[in-house]
Each structure stands twice: as C-alpha cells, then as structure tokens.
Amino acid sequence: MKWRDQLDPMEAMLAPINAPLIAALDLAGHLRIAEIGAGGGATTRAIAAATPGSTIEGFDISPDLVEAAKARAGSIARFTLADVASFRPAEKFDRLASRFGVMFFEAPELAFANLHHWLRPGGKLAFAVWGPGKEVAFMASVRDAVAAVIDLPQPDPDAPGPCRYGDPSRLIALLDAAGFRDCAAKTWRGDLQVGGGMTPDAAAEFLLASSSAAGPLADAGAREQADAHDRMTAVCAANLRDGAVWMPARVEIITATA
Numbered sequence: 001m002k003w004r005d006q007l008d009p010m011e012a013m014l015a016p017i018n019a020p021l022i023a024a025l026d027l028a029g030h031l032r033i034a035e036i037g038a039g040g041g042a043t044t045r046a047i048a049a050a051t052p053g054s055t056i057e058g059f060d061i062s063p064d065l066v067e068a069a070k071a072r073a074g075s076i077a078r079f080t081l082a083d084v085a086s087f088r089p090a091e092k093f094d095r096l097a098s099r100f101g102v103m104f105f106e107a108p109e110l111a112f113a114n115l116h117h118w119l120r121p122g123g124k125l126a127f128a129v130w131g132p133g134k135e136v137a138f139m140a141s142v143r144d145a146v147a148a149v150i151d152l153p154q155p156d157p158d159a160p161g162p163c164r165y166g167d168p169s170r171l172i173a174l175l176d177a178a179g180f181r182d183c184a185a186k187t188w189r190g191d192l193q194v195g196g197g198m199t200p201d202a203a204a205e206f207l208l209a210s211s212s213a214a215g216p217l218a219d220a221g222a223r224e225q226a227d228a229h230d231r232m233t234a235v236c237a238a239n240l241r242d243g244a245v246w247m248p249a250r251v252e253i254i255t256a257t258a
Contacts, residue, residue: 012196037101131250
C-alpha cells in the first residue's frame, strides 16, 4: 500500500510537527493518551518518550499500518485496529492526539461527537492539520506539476482530504458542536525535509508517488508521467539546501477540552 511503502521517508519528513503537537498536549503527570490515525506510530513513540510513566495507545483503520506500528514500537505503546469515527474505548483517556489523522472522516460531525466520548471531563486534545494547500509547498508543487500535464479536478473543500481544515475555523466549529470547549488554533510554520533527505530526483518520485494525484497520473501515458516527474524534479532542485530538499509548510495545531 502507498503509505506502508513510503513510511520511513514520510515519518522522517513529518517529524518536526511532533514538537509543537506534544507541547500543545500539556503532558503533566501520568496520563492515558490516545492517538488518532497513528499510522506507523512515529508520533505515538514520540509522545511516549515525552511522558514516561504514561500509557499511550495508537488507533488506525489500516491493518498494514497497525502491524507496522506494532513492529516498530515494541513495548512502549499499544496499537489497535479501529474506525475511530464509531469505536468506543472501554476506558476514557486524559489526552487525545492526532498528527494529520482527522481530516478524512466521511461524516465529521458524527466522528467528532464520538471522539468527545473518548475523553474524561477536563481531558484535552491536540490535533495537527495541514494549513491551506497553497501554503504547504510540497502539496502545491505536486498539484501544479501534475495539472500542467493532465486535467485535475478542483478539490472539494467539504470532502475528506489533507487540507480540509486549512481554514481552522471549520474544524473548531465542528469540535464546538461536538461538545468540546476552549477550542483554539495556533499556526506553526517551518521547513520540512522532503523524504527525510533525498536528491531532487528521488524527492520528486517520492512526492508524486505519495500524493493524491498519484492515481490520475498513473492512468496517464508514459510521456505525461515523465513530464510531471521532470517538472517536479526542477522544483525540488530549486529547493535544494545542504544536499536535501526543503519546502515550507503551514500546520494548524488545534486544541480543545472535554
């Protein structure tokens, strides 16, 4: 699967988001913590390292990613296969975290209402979501490169997708309606090292393969695929610094209390 195959470079690229997310969780004392959309478990492990004595459980809907997370984490965290939009844990949590795992619910109103039941009264959440697509350079660059060679439909802002909550007020309104309080957003901006450190050619291949445009591009001809790759390689080369490709990104850290 796409995410399993790209797990190592993707986790390396997204690692800088862990620090502001963990800071927003306010990890004081021994806590029960859940991570939503844990993927390969990199953020779960980072949270566990930041709060010795706490217990943390990562949840994901992908069997492949849950197995990968278990293999990487050893005994420092648990991982559970579940659709968090409807699953109810047997015991409530003190903290609820997610790094890019809450933008894809088919029925977000119902999903966030369900997640409200995961937290104890006074429990806190911190979610990292991408900012507007035009302010996440690697996403914008991939879309421009692919759209230059094939027709791409305009993204539906209401549909599940990585930049669904680029305007954080939309997510704050959903959390407020679900019963959370003190909902707020804080913007993080920084440069991400594409793939954790790659040549421009490899970075272009990685970004194209892991993007939402990968499917439409795969259905195109070899000429279009090569053209998109060349365009993306040029973009990556223009962002080369100290032997690695760096691209700026905007992330919103959303916080709320149960």
